[in-house]
Amino acid sequence: MGVRFGFKTNRFYSSSGSSGSPGSGKPNHFRILLVLGTLAIGTTIYNTVSSPSTSKMPTAFVEPDLQAKKPAFSSDQVSVIFVLGGPGSGKGTQCANLVKDYGFVHLSAGDLLRAEQNNPNSKYGELIKTCIKEGTIVPQEITINLLQQAMEKEVTKGNLRFLIDGFPRKMDQALTFENQIVKSSLVLFFQCPESVMLTRLLKRGETSGRSDDNVESIKKRFKTFVETSMPVVEYYGKQNKVIQVNCEDAVDKVYANVKFALKDKLNIDTNK
Numbered sequence: 001m002g003v004r005f006g007f008k009t010n011r012f013y014s015s016s017g018s019s020g021s022p023g024s025g026k027p028n029h030f031r032i033l034l035v036l037g038t039l040a041i042g043t044t045i046y047n048t049v050s051s052p053s054t055s056k057m058p059t060a061f062v063e064p065d066l067q068a069k070k071p072a073f074s075s076d077q078v079s080v081i082f083v084l085g086g087p088g089s090g091k092g093t094q095c096a097n098l099v100k101d102y103g104f105v106h107l108s109a110g111d112l113l114r115a116e117q118n119n120p121n122s123k124y125g126e127l128i129k130t131c132i133k134e135g136t137i138v139p140q141e142i143t144i145n146l147l148q149q150a151m152e153k154e155v156t157k158g159n160l161r162f163l164i165d166g167f168p169r170k171m172d173q174a175l176t177f178e179n180q181i182v183k184s185s186l187v188l189f190f191q192c193p194e195s196v197m198l199t200r201l202l203k204r205g206e207t208s209g210r211s212d213d214n215v216e217s218i219k220k221r222f223k224t225f226v227e228t229s230m231p232v233v234e235y236y237g238k239q240n241k242v243i244q245v246n247c248e249d250a251v252d253k254v255y256a257n258v259k260f261a262l263k264d265k266l267n268i269d270t271n272k
């Protein structure tokens, strides 16, 4: 995979505007040089000795590549609906319904990451495993690369309508994907109280075998969702791209609401 990594060097931010003493005349160049030198050495030492909050967390960091590039696909040719919602809100369940009735291609970012995690030839297995268990977001370029590969396979087969489930979960992913892969047409957002999602996830955990379907990981996932993923939903909300569906009801009722919500956008026959 052509995933590029860099190392985070900008943990330290200097505060501005405090050089020189108040009322002093000429700047003391030697003092300024001394201060800058001390800061540089201090930063290097800090970066060398400081460890991430979780000692097991990988330190790899992906620089967001937001330079203007031609997207891989044209949005005239390929359509993408992002499917977002908290963990356990029912994204996968409803995507499966839409695939069955309307022939979308369903790509779950989480499923692609779990497959990559289990691929013995992948160098990202451990990193993905840690992120999933801790409920944090895998560096964007790994996920975007997996999505792009999966999309390319489908596009060569003539499948052009995608539901991308559980992605983007962080602003950098949203911006990079739309810059490099294709612009999304809309966001289907599942609204669900945490108490309902918790019950569903614990039930799912009885059989899913997932390392993150346990109370400890679920709490972390909820926190990441609120702090990191909701800003993405708000970002698309400001562009009037979000269709919100409440998903507390039974699966069939939620699905009826999904079809109703999408009918104007996709000319879907809601009687189907």
Ligand SMILES: Nc1ncnc2c1ncn2[C@@H]1O[C@H](COP(=O)(O)OP(=O)(O)O)[C@@H](O)[C@H]1O
Pocket: 085, 086, 087, 088, 089, 090, 091, 092, 093, 094, 200, 201, 203, 204, 247, 248, 249, 250, 251, 252, 254
């Ligand atoms: N409307 C619903 N009512 C009850 N259980 C549901 C509903 N939608 C999904 N589930 C169940 O809840 C769990 C989480 O659903 P899933 O579709 O996997 O969510 P997500 O993809 O958002 O994590 C699954 O076990 C699923 O069968």
Ligand SMILES: O=c1ccn([C@@H]2O[C@H](COP(=O)(O)OP(=O)(O)O)[C@@H](O)[C@H]2O)c(=O)[nH]1
Pocket: 085, 086, 087, 088, 091, 108, 109, 110, 111, 113, 131, 132, 133, 135, 136, 137, 138, 139, 143, 165, 166, 167, 168, 169, 173, 212, 221
């Ligand atoms: O774009 C993504 C999508 C998923 N994940 C990771 O995969 C986990 C499971 O995501 P999935 O969508 O499969 O599950 P959900 O939490 O929605 O049930 C998340 O908690 C993240 O750790 C990620 O890092 N980036």
